Amino acid sequence: MPQSEPTDGRDTPISSASAGGEGKAKRRKSKNGNGGGGSGSGNSSGKRERGDQDDEAMAKLANGPHGDGLRRSSISKPGRDRRDEPEPRTKRQKREKRDKSEKRRQTAADNDEASSSGSKRDASRSRSLARLESPVIDFDGLSRPSVGARDRLEEDPEAAAARLDRIKGAVRTILECVGENADREGLLATPERYAKAMLYFTRGYEQNVLDIVNGAIFQEGHSEMVIVKDVDVYSVCEHHLVPFTGKMHIGYIPNNAVIGISKLPRIAEMFARRLQIQERLTKEVANAIFEVLRPQGVAVVMESSHLCMVMRGVQKTSSTTVTSCMLGCFERRDKTRNEFLSLINVNAR
Ligand SMILES: [Zn+2]
16 A cells, blocks of 8 residues: 655645635634634634535636646544554565564654653654654544544443543533533433433544445446435534534545445444544545545535534524545546536535
8 A cells, every 4th residue: 555645735625726715724724633723613613604615616726737646645644543553465565564663663762862862853753753654544543533542442341431430520510610500300310421422423433444344345347436425424523512414425436446335424424423624524534435445536525514603603504514525536537526516416505
């Protein structure tokens, strides 16, 4: 598996369009994952409205000299648990991996020495080294975007109970802070209910792409567009911890191999069941399919409604946020992209 370097900044049609208004700049900021955390969050969701129709125009722009023929590695790199490594596939890759990890041990040792001398710069260099080794898509999927995901997956029942208790305590605090009596009957079991619900909403942290695909890739010699439309998506906005829900449309053009059709919604589900922003969710689904299948192209469009937007802030109750990620031939060829867009009928609504 070739590992291309992440090329932040031109990983989506939106960010590769260099000319951008204020709104675009804001969106780009939020996409990079550090959109100012809590303070900028109102903006980042508020700005995403129907005006996003110009996404398509921007996608066209992006089709210029930059986009051609280059595979995009469009997932920004959040913290990654270094225990998570992609599984090597061939003997050669295994050997390469062994060599690499030896080298890495060496580097780590060097860095330890360096950082023990207290240099901040060296520490940050070792961090960036760790990131370079990440695959484009996180095949074991556990550490993205949280470094605690593996602990969560592998914990024993005792640790799981302790985890639940911590969430319960936090929810009780919230109840008290909003002015409620946390001991009244209706609220007594609420912390536990919420804790369990939250763990369910985020169970995608315990799943990974390889398990989901589970070998369901078939050499069919097929090379016509395949589309799964209207996949229901329920996710949680990472800026406000409230849901956003909508429909995802997933299309790809096989390169002989096709993937079991039910796997597409399941991949979407896995990424949706993590704390997300819609832009990243869209990209992660597209990239995962691209990586496991190596098709000619992948297109993912998502339309959704964000409760953080409709219940608070701007309160535009009927607005929809549309995001798209086009890879491979969908990115390169207008005709293919337009065929996809007209088949999913996204412009007609
Ligand atoms: Zn939000």
